[in-house]
Amino acid sequence: MQPQNDTLQIYDIHLPDPVSAWPPAPGWWLLLIVILLAAVAAFFVWRKLRQRWQRRSDCLQQLQNLRSHFDKTDAQACAQINEILKLYCQQYFPQAVALHGQAWVDFLNQNSPVPLFNNQSARALAEAPYAPPRADWRQHYGELDDLLALAQRWLKNARTDLEKTGPQPAVRPSAKTEAN
Known part of the structure; x- marks a missing residue:
């Protein structure tokens, strides 16, 4: 007897075509x-923060330059400190640029974590730029170095973003400045 050669005629397995990576799925x-939207938003936030840091560092540099050039009178230096602080406030607190006297000092204290300008330093910012020269300037207004240090500290710690402060309250001049 002969062995039967009953082999089935089976075709080889055909695999499907590989899945293409292109075009990607809608997800x-x-x-x-x-x-992409997150990257664009992050870029604009970064640019705004960089501008804020740049303005702050420019004002701090101006105060440092003022410290190294004390050949001016104390009243002129006080006026320049006020000018530098208002330059910084111009972008974040435009309503504060027009303030002067005690209202200006109150505004600075309201926008600082702790009130910095008290007694002589407050009097120096409020009155000295507008007062005539005095022989007893340092006894009446205090040391200019102290005022510069307070201005630098205010610039470093000023609350400028709405997350910390909420809407800015309107600053009204005090009774003392209204009488003037």
Whole structure:
């Protein structure tokens, strides 16, 4: 007897074509759009923060330059300190640029974590730039170095973003400045 050669005629297995990576599924397109929007938003936030830091560092540098050039009179230096602080406030608190006297000092104290300008330093900012020269300037207004240090400290710690402070209250001049 002869062995039967009963082999089945089976065709080889054909695998499907590989799945293509292109075009991506709609979920990948959505993820790409979200990532691009987040990158653009992060860029604009970074640019705004960089401008804020640049303005702060410019004002701090101006105060440092003022400290190294004390050949001016104390009243002139007080006026320049006021000018530098108002230059900084111009971008963040435009309503404060027009303030002067005690209202200006109150505004500075309201926008600082702790009130910095008290007694002689407050009097120096409020009155000295507008007062005539005095022989007893340092006894009446205090040391200019102390005022410069307070101005630098205010610039470093000033509350400028709305997350910390909320809406800015309107600053009204005090009774003392209204009488003047």
